[in-house]
Amino acid sequence: xxxxxxRARAEDKKPTxxxxxxxxxxxxxxxxLRKASELIAQHGFDGTSxxxxxxxxxxxxxxxxxxxxxxxxxxxxxxxRVVTDMIADTEAAIAKGKTPWERLERAAVAxxxxxxxxxxxxxxxxxxxxxxxxxxxxxxxxxxRAYEQIFKALFDxxxxxxxxxxxxxxxxxxxxxxxxxxxxxxxxGATAEHIARSFVQALRKD
Numbered sequence: 001x002x003x004x005x006x007r008a009r010a011e012d013k014k015p016t017x018x019x020x021x022x023x024x025x026x027x028x029x030x031x032x033l034r035k036a037s038e039l040i041a042q043h044g045f046d047g048t049s050x051x052x053x054x055x056x057x058x059x060x061x062x063x064x065x066x067x068x069x070x071x072x073x074x075x076x077x078x079x080x081r082v083v084t085d086m087i088a089d090t091e092a093a094i095a096k097g098k099t100p101w102e103r104l105e106r107a108a109v110a111x112x113x114x115x116x117x118x119x120x121x122x123x124x125x126x127x128x129x130x131x132x133x134x135x136x137x138x139x140x141x142x143x144x145r146a147y148e149q150i151f152k153a154l155f156d157x158x159x160x161x162x163x164x165x166x167x168x169x170x171x172x173x174x175x176x177x178x179x180x181x182x183x184x185x186x187x188x189g190a191t192a193e194h195i196a197r198s199f200v201q202a203l204r205k206d
Contacts, residue, residue: 029067031057037078045075072136083143086114090150100157101204107154108177108196115181116192148174173203 035056039048050071054061068074093110097103155170176199180192190198 028057028059032059032064032067032074033078033081036074037082040075040078045071072133075136076139079140080143083147086111087147087150089114090147094150094154100154100159101200104151104154104158105197105200107151108173108200109193111151111174112177112180112192112196115178116184116186169203173199 032053036048036053039052039056043052048071050064051061053071053074054064064074068077090107090110093106094103097106151170151174152167155166155173158166160166160169177196180195184192184195
């Protein structure tokens with residue numbers, strides 16, 4: 001006589017979606033980073049507490065430390081994510097350029113779109129964001145240096161007069177782009193692409 005298989009108990013059954021797959025767990029770390037970045041950008045690093053962030057993601061304050069040892073570590077993760085995304089977008093844009101000036105133009109467009117698309121996050125990637133915390137600021141600067149190397153390489157490629165200081169020229173250019181989010185109004189005036197291309201054209205001496 002064949003042995004009977006035990007019936008599966010109701011509590012042993014895992015809920016499945018209509019496609020037959022088990023529902024994915026929400027990535028709490030991503031939720032924390034997203035909400036923390038919004039709060040820090042709006043209220044500043046010191047103006048945002050771990051309790052504020054925990055409340056925004058419906059967690060107990062102590063539970064945040066499971067994901068991040070400190071608020072500084074959380075900020076570093078946010079900053080690295082923003083800079084990493086900008087590096088990827090800028091490098092992808094540069095790859096489509098055929099000449100040094102075209103590559104710089106494409107990089108400028110990607111850079112400005114990244115700044116404007118990040119909303120309040122632009123304050124977090126500001127060079128002076130954490131200047132009162134030397135150790136933290138040095139780590140943030142390391143992230144930015146990796147990104148700035150992209151533009152350094154682009155300016156090194158340009159056919160410029162011998163008396164032009166490429167380093168100062170690059171800083172002047174990036175400073176102009178970085179200032180745009182301060183005055184930019186999406187409902188008025190030119191698009192981010194037009195602004196970035198205009199800045200590059202102003203640099204050229206045909």
